[in-house]
Amino acid sequence: MATIFYARVSTVDQTIAHQRKHAEQAGFKIDEVISDEGVSGVSTKLSERPQGRRLFDMLRAGDTLLVRWVDRLGRNYQDVTDTIREFMRRGVIIRTVINGLTFDGATKDPMQQAIRDALIAFMAATAQAQAEATKEAQRAGIEHARGRGDAYRGRKPSFTAEQFEMVRGALSKGVGVSEIAAMTGLSRQSVYRIKDAPEAAAAGLARWGG
Structure with a gap:
């Protein structure tokens, strides 16, 4: 079971190293780093980014996709919610460095599913609004x-x-x-x-x- 850290930077002032350092300082052990540089999270879907596409090919059930926050996956509400749900459907666990949140498809309880999905929607909406x-x-x-x-x-x-x-x-x-x-x-x-x-x-x- 691998932990893949995905980082996205859209300007020259941002660095992959900074995002990885923050994750490791938070106690996460990373097996591999996948990153896209100079890519907008608003206009470019994760599946359309050069390295973002790799995630869909390499992540398997039981693997963990780690991101600084959901805005690294994207800043478009529909894209972010679709992406997280697709990975959960595949059995991939999504974790965030900020706030230490975990999303997976393990729970079968409809109430817990509703709470989880509402939180995902809220975070995706916040990413776009921000x-x-x-x-x-x-x-x-x-x-x-x-x-x-x-x-x-x-x-x-x-x-x-x-x-x-x-x-x-x-x-x-x-x-x-x-x-x-x-x-x-x-x-x-x-x-x-x-x-x-x-x-x-x-x-x-x-x-x-x-």
């Missing part, structure tokens, strides 16, 4: 920067685009500031800066090409 909110914040930040007649770059942000995305995603799931700081390697002040003024934070990234 992607849309992040894009909106980035657009607003860019417009804010462009709209200033005296626009200047100012101090370089203390966070990358990946960390900005991670903070926004964790905040939407109710993760505490201290935990987010430890998870992302940022200071509490940086996390609060993103939390309290996401548009200004996005504007800073935009000015510096983030």
Whole structure:
């Protein structure tokens, strides 16, 4: 029974190594890492990604598919829910590093199945909503920067685009500031800066090409 860690990165600021390190620090033992780089989770289904397709070929009943969170599988509600249900149908266990959630098809109790499916739907919907909110914040930040007649770059942000995305995603799931700081390697002040003024934070990234 193998544990396959799937990582997806969509920008140059994100790294596979960071996602794997986070998983191992959380106590997960990984047998193999499969990753897609420079791939959008919004517009490209898991089954259409070069390495994502491999998962459907290599995962067998009893294997575990480990991801940082469900948004690594995708940021489209229908795609994420279809993907998780297909893997469960095959007997694959899906686990997340964040929150330590486990999804499988073992239970036959209809009430437990309903609760499990509702949680999957909620997480998939949150992944899509977070992607849309992040894009909106980035657009607003860019417009804010462009709209200033005296626009200047100012101090370089203390966070990358990946960390900005991670903070926004964790905040939407109710993760505490201290935990987010430890998870992302940022200071509490940086996390609060993103939390309290996401548009200004996005504007800073935009000015510096983030």
